[in-house]
Every structure is written in structure tokens, then in C-alpha cells.
Amino acid sequence: MDKGEGIYLYDIDGNEYIDCASATFNLSLGYSHPAVVKAMKDQADKLIHVTSSFQTEPINQLARKLVDLAPNRITKAHLKVSGGSVANEGAIKMAQRATGKRDVISLFRSHLGQTMMTANLSGNAFRKANFPLAIPGGLQVPDPYCFRCFYGQDSSSCNMMCVSRLDDFLEFASSGSVAAILVEPISGNGGNIVPPHGYFQKLRAFCDTHNIKLIFDEIQTGIGRTGYMFAAEYFEVEPDAITVAKGLGGSGAQVAGILASDELSGLSSSDHSFTYGSNILAASAALTTLDIISKPAFLKNVQETGAHILSRLERMKEKFAFVGDVRGVGLMIGIEIVDEKGKPDTILTNWLAEKAMEHGLILRTSRYGYGNVLKIRPPLILTLEEAEVICYKFESLLEEVMSV
Ligand SMILES: Cc1ncc(COP(=O)(O)O)c(C=O)c1O
Structure with missing residues (x-):
């Protein structure tokens, strides 16, 4: 090309x-996109990189803007991440700290990234097959794939077993220490699987009952892809954390973030911070992107x-x-x-x-x-x-x- x-x-x-x-x-x-190109050029003339230990206007503005646009429960943003996989890992750390628990439930067919941990949590075998990953603490459960229902049901009679049977997974298949459910609101790589109406309300209730944090991986669905800033808005659910990346860069700037609620504490630099996180050049592209898409x-x-x-x-x-x-x-x-x-x-x-x-x-x-x-x-x-x-x-x- x-x-x-x-x-x-x-x-x-x-x-x-x-x-x-x-x-x-x-x-x-x-x-x-001309506006993104201009924003990046202007920023490049001034400053391409500065250590994220310093405060900068584009990063602070981006954090504020993302929080403003996100669902109400979201009150803070952590931008010191360099991509989607590490954003997901940071959100898991937040959930572990908030709950004092360890494990993560994810869905069949999910794609949550390609670091050791996120590949291990993703709901497919082929990414894991070549590596002897030995990270404990992941449990994949059936996804809301109505067209090919795991339980052989149809949506008129299923009573949403993809959520109601989670109690069994928790009781009989988990370690008993589940900190989070990490879920793509629409399973992207898994086959564009759109959950049925009411699925996330039930999942939210399940999480509340068991003190499990609901994390939305909006790396594909976020930043306008569904016609809403976040798919959480479309599905009318308030997750405890949302991870973003991909579309936030507008025309390909490398930017990602973890948006989190009050119940989750932030992550300091020593907790979760990467050299190419909080990149000021990418932040200028992201700010312009949000300006355009949020209209x-x-x-x-x-x-x-x-x-x-x-x-x-x-x-x-x-x-x-x-x-x-x-x-x-x-x-x-x-x-x-x-x-x-x-x-x-x-x-x-x-x-x-x-x-x-x-x-x-x-x-x-x-x-x-x-x-x-x-x-x-x-x-x-x-x-x-x-x-x-x-x-x-x-x-x-x-x-x-x-x-x-
Ligand atoms: C839904 C989802 N989550 C996480 C990731 C990982 O993001 P990254 O490639 O930026 O690490 C991807 C990337 O394809 C993705 O599609």
C-alpha cells in the first residue's frame, strides 16, 4: 500500500x-484526517515527547474530556498506557485492588489483547497454542451468541442462561476469588456478537451481588463506533471501568486509556506506567478526534x-x-x-x-x-x-x- x-x-x-x-x-x-494531521504537526513543532511525570495541557485536557464524555459512574482516566492490552491489564489491577480478589472472568471468543495476560484471558485457543502461558486466574464463560447459543436455546425461552448460569461457574469452576468480568460490549474479533437487550443489566446485577467489577473493553466499540460515544451508553449500563484505544487516535495515533469509577483507585506510575503512554503528540490527535466525533x-x-x-x-x-x-x-x-x-x-x-x-x-x-x-x-x-x-x-x- x-x-x-x-x-x-x-x-x-x-x-x-x-x-x-x-x-x-x-x-x-x-x-x-486533515484536522488530526494539523493537530499533530502543530504539537510536533512544540513538543513530541516529555516524561509523563510532568503535567501537560494536552494530557490533562484529554483526561478531563474522556471523563466528561463517559457514562456518569466514570470519574477518572489513566492515560499512562501505550495500547489496549496494557489498558486492560491496568483495569484488572484496579479491580484486584478494589476487591482484594484475584481472577478475571471473560467470554468465549473474546479478544482482549496479546500480552501474556490478555492473550491468556482471551476466549480462544489459537492465540495461546504456541506459547506455554502459565498465568492462572482466567475463566472463560459462554458468550451471548444468540445465533449459535451455547445452551441450545432461542432467545424467546432462554431466560438469558448466559448470565443466569454464571452462578454455577462462580461456584463450581472458579477459584472463588473473582475480581472482575472483562467484556467487550460487542465481541469484535469473536464475530461481531451483539448481546440481546437486557443482557448487561443482568450482568451488572450479577457483578453487584458478588462484588465483582464490571470492566468494558471498548477498544473496538468505543469513541463513536456504535453511533454513541461508548457502547455502554447504547446498552444503558454503567461499567466500573472502560478501556479505550484504537479509534481514540483518529487517524492512527497511538493512544489508550483506562477510565474508572470512584470505587476503583487510580494507578500511580510505579503501579502501571509505560514509556510511550501519555504521549503528548498522540494526545493532541485524540483531543481533535474527540472534538469531531462527540458532536x-x-x-x-x-x-x-x-x-x-x-x-x-x-x-x-x-x-x-x-x-x-x-x-x-x-x-x-x-x-x-x-x-x-x-x-x-x-x-x-x-x-x-x-x-x-x-x-x-x-x-x-x-x-x-x-x-x-x-x-x-x-x-x-x-x-x-x-x-x-x-x-x-x-x-x-x-x-x-x-x-x-
Ligand atoms: C477488543 C480489543 N481489546 C484489546 C485489544 C488489544 O489492543 P492493542 O493491540 O492496542 O494492545 C484489541 C486489539 O485488537 C481489541 O480489539
Whole structure:
């Protein structure tokens, strides 16, 4: 690849692609957004790096702004982290300190990072298989994947066993010392799994009953991706902590943070602090990004373009038998590809993702679930016209399957 602009990426031969993966799901404002570029250039002229032991205006402003925008329970931000994985680890430390307990519950198919601890907590085997990780204290439990329910239920009769059976896991499968549940509000790599209405209210109640801290990993879902600043807002739940990264950098600045409630104490530098955390250059990009994304009209556009794509995909589902399910919120959309028996069709999914390039689309697949979900998550600056172009190209791609 050679250069990028907005939602488009260009290769060295000048071919144009719409990036429906927003790079690594992090370019919330697309490639080289002019306002982000300007903010970073201006900041670079003044100061690129200073030790985070000093106070700086961009970092202080960013902390205040994130807390202002976050759900009410959130009262503080820790920005001395260099990425999502270490933000998750810091949030776990906070929960351990607040509860005096040790372990972490996470969900099947979750992706929580690739440090030793977060890989160990993630809900899939393939990331762990090559490393003899020996970190105790993780327990993965069934996720709210209604399309392929672990308990073989359907949502009209299940009484949300994915939460109600957690008591059994706590009683019979845990160490008896669970400090936190760390959960992506929408399982991103796991297959764009959107929990059913009421799931998080039940999970919140479960956490309160057992003095377990509810941590939202909003590294994919946060900063406008769902059409709300945080998915917590969309699901109407107040977590004890929220981790953010990816989209906060706007056009790719490396920034992350832990947002936490009063009940969780902050982390001092000796507790959790990294050389490239609290980076002032990245903070200037993040401040500009938040300014742009937090505007109601911007978020409304995310909701509308997302709704348009979803409704077009619903119609494609009627037309193409191999489209098993379509689900998403805002511009976080997944399409489940199935065979004639309704089973996950990974081969076709991978073929579609590869072929998409010929149609000028960059699509990614979920590797953590069955590997049969195509993901559409373009930059949030997408216009309705561009959304329609994506749908048109995607439909042409699906039509190719019928002709081979
Ligand atoms: C949901 C989620 N959590 C955590 C991480 C880890 O973030 P990082 O790669 O910045 O360490 C990722 C990265 O893909 C992610 O998607």
C-alpha cells in the first residue's frame, strides 16, 4: 500500500480500495484526517515527547474530556498506557485492588489483547497454542451468541442462561476469588456478537451481588463506533471501568486509556506506567478526534449510515442463502456466512474476503469465532453515498458466488 485518504487506501499501482476495516479498526476518522494531521504537526513543532511525570495541557485536557464524555459512574482516566492490552491489564489491577480478589472472568471468543495476560484471558485457543502461558486466574464463560447459543436455546425461552448460569461457574469452576468480568460490549474479533437487550443489566446485577467489577473493553466499540460515544451508553449500563484505544487516535495515533469509577483507585506510575503512554503528540490527535466525533450530528451520521448498511444487508440475506445472519450497531457490522446446512462456512468467508479486493473493498473476517463472519467497519466519516457504494460493491461480490 502507498497512501490513504479518508475511507480510501491506494496501492503502489494506484488501485483504490474502500477500507471497510478502518485499518486495524482504529482509523475512526479515516486516513490522514486533515484536522488530526494539523493537530499533530502543530504539537510536533512544540513538543513530541516529555516524561509523563510532568503535567501537560494536552494530557490533562484529554483526561478531563474522556471523563466528561463517559457514562456518569466514570470519574477518572489513566492515560499512562501505550495500547489496549496494557489498558486492560491496568483495569484488572484496579479491580484486584478494589476487591482484594484475584481472577478475571471473560467470554468465549473474546479478544482482549496479546500480552501474556490478555492473550491468556482471551476466549480462544489459537492465540495461546504456541506459547506455554502459565498465568492462572482466567475463566472463560459462554458468550451471548444468540445465533449459535451455547445452551441450545432461542432467545424467546432462554431466560438469558448466559448470565443466569454464571452462578454455577462462580461456584463450581472458579477459584472463588473473582475480581472482575472483562467484556467487550460487542465481541469484535469473536464475530461481531451483539448481546440481546437486557443482557448487561443482568450482568451488572450479577457483578453487584458478588462484588465483582464490571470492566468494558471498548477498544473496538468505543469513541463513536456504535453511533454513541461508548457502547455502554447504547446498552444503558454503567461499567466500573472502560478501556479505550484504537479509534481514540483518529487517524492512527497511538493512544489508550483506562477510565474508572470512584470505587476503583487510580494507578500511580510505579503501579502501571509505560514509556510511550501519555504521549503528548498522540494526545493532541485524540483531543481533535474527540472534538469531531462527540458532536451529535457526527454520531447521528454513524447511526444513519450504519442503519442504511444493515437494512441493505438484511435484503441481501433474503437473496443469498449463504448469508446466515446480519448483525451490528452503528458502523460495527458483521455478516455470518453459512453452508447449505447453516453451519459456519469458513472457506467461503475467506474466499469472499480475498475476492473483495477485486471489487475495491477491504474486508476482514473474524478469526476468533468459527472464522465465518465478514466485518464491515469503515471509518466513521462515511457518508450515506459512500455507504451505498459499499453495499453495491458488496452485493456484486456476493453475486459472484452464485456465478462460480
Ligand atoms: C477488543 C480489543 N481489546 C484489546 C485489544 C488489544 O489492543 P492493542 O493491540 O492496542 O494492545 C484489541 C486489539 O485488537 C481489541 O480489539
